[in-house]
Amino acid sequence: MFAGAVGGVTGSCYHLTFDGTSLVIDCGTFQGGQIADELNRRPWPFDPTRVTAVVLTHGHLDHCGRVPLLGDNGFDGPVWGHSATLDIATLIMEDTAKIAAHSPGPPIYDRAAVERIRGRMKRHPGYGKRQDIGPFTVELFDAGHILGSSHVRVSWDDGGERAILFSGDIGVVGSPIIRDPTSTWAPEAAVDWVVTESTYGNRNHPDRAAARDTFRDVIQRALLDGGKVLIPAFAIGRTQEILFELDQMIQAGEVGRIPVVVDGPLSLSATEVYRRHKGCYDEAAHEQLARGDHPLDMDSFMGARDGRQSSRVSDLRGAAIIIAGSGMCNGGRIRRHLAENLDDPRTDVVLVGYQGARTLGRALEDGAKEVWIDNRQVPVQARVTRISGFSAHADQDGLATWYSTLPRKAGGTTFVTHGEDESRDVYARLLRDRFGATTAIPQLDDVVTLA
Ligand SMILES: [Zn+2]
Numbered sequence: 001m002f003a004g005a006v007g008g009v010t011g012s013c014y015h016l017t018f019d020g021t022s023l024v025i026d027c028g029t030f031q032g033g034q035i036a037d038e039l040n041r042r043p044w045p046f047d048p049t050r051v052t053a054v055v056l057t058h059g060h061l062d063h064c065g066r067v068p069l070l071g072d073n074g075f076d077g078p079v080w081g082h083s084a085t086l087d088i089a090t091l092i093m094e095d096t097a098k099i100a101a102h103s104p105g106p107p108i109y110d111r112a113a114v115e116r117i118r119g120r121m122k123r124h125p126g127y128g129k130r131q132d133i134g135p136f137t138v139e140l141f142d143a144g145h146i147l148g149s150s151h152v153r154v155s156w157d158d159g160g161e162r163a164i165l166f167s168g169d170i171g172v173v174g175s176p177i178i179r180d181p182t183s184t185w186a187p188e189a190a191v192d193w194v195v196t197e198s199t200y201g202n203r204n205h206p207d208r209a210a211a212r213d214t215f216r217d218v219i220q221r222a223l224l225d226g227g228k229v230l231i232p233a234f235a236i237g238r239t240q241e242i243l244f245e246l247d248q249m250i251q252a253g254e255v256g257r258i259p260v261v262v263d264g265p266l267s268l269s270a271t272e273v274y275r276r277h278k279g280c281y282d283e284a285a286h287e288q289l290a291r292g293d294h295p296l297d298m299d300s301f302m303g304a305r306d307g308r309q310s311s312r313v314s315d316l317r318g319a320a321i322i323i324a325g326s327g328m329c330n331g332g333r334i335r336r337h338l339a340e341n342l343d344d345p346r347t348d349v350v351l352v353g354y355q356g357a358r359t360l361g362r363a364l365e366d367g368a369k370e371v372w373i374d375n376r377q378v379p380v381q382a383r384v385t386r387i388s389g390f391s392a393h394a395d396q397d398g399l400a401t402w403y404s405t406l407p408r409k410a411g412g413t414t415f416v417t418h419g420e421d422e423s424r425d426v427y428a429r430l431l432r433d434r435f436g437a438t439t440a441i442p443q444l445d446d447v448v449t450l451a
Pocket of ligand 1: 058060063145169
């Protein structure tokens, strides 16, 4: 059953049943306005008390955010994932409970719910390893999207091996710190069915070098005019990659020294998790470590963990880079920085991630001249720059290349999910035309029989 991330990029959730055992692959939060709120609180389309286990592809909110709610509604099994994924998911769930406690209305879940789930987390043995869960075997492959991110292959014996691969979010080849998405597969990894994301199924990113050039220009302009550079960024993944890029530019003397502030306890804690899980690093990051230079350390870095430190960021005079969540500006400390600085023409807003429909980030991306932030009308005088070359999601070419490497058995279907409908349509057509794939574009709560 497709219980989320169909016709949009949030709320990922798949329910897979065989022989009395059922797995939930991802159980993420829907994001973007009132409709998302209702979807998050709607009754489950399957019975949570009969879910054997949850398996997570990665720790982003839209993939793990509703697991504690599933627990509150009767799920009492284990939650499996790569060890880094579980560390990140814990931070995300704690953050969700904290935000809920300070928001009007009934909280979606509380800290105690998160603690109960935390106590049931089980570390998968890791990439390329197998873990049996009832009649299922679950294998993880590096998805190159964020630390710990995985493609999840689930197989079972139904008069012969049957297998389905959940792509999770597919990363970009050449992203810093972490390794690339898996591109070499053993023939035994062949699958009958594929569930693939399609966030950028209808377009390509400019390359990373062009993204760096644009980014450098924005920073140089800020240094000249003394304006702030506001970067709404996912606390996890994007923040660390932006820090890495800034460190490289400052070290290489491409830009002058500029204070870099990461505002938000989640981003700072996630950076700590990134520092810790060196086993997930790519070769270049390992070489840098071997030279005694940690890829996530920089001199002009300031962290604002608590609210008092965060208010002091507002008092900073002159040019500064402020990185804060949330990535789509629909929550988090970035909103205050936007409210304080959007009316200043010296301000730059740099959008480095995907901006979902009906979010403040999308409004800025679309060139809104005026936005509402927490009941305040704010004129937009700032320059808004979209840099998609830093995306954590493969673009159309990246998705197609990834798909081309995947060993597929004859006869199965590829389900195109995790994209807005136009992306899904375009990408599904590409898969049919280029690879002769049989594709399907599922709708919410669609059930298919895999046989
Ligand atoms: Zn993600």
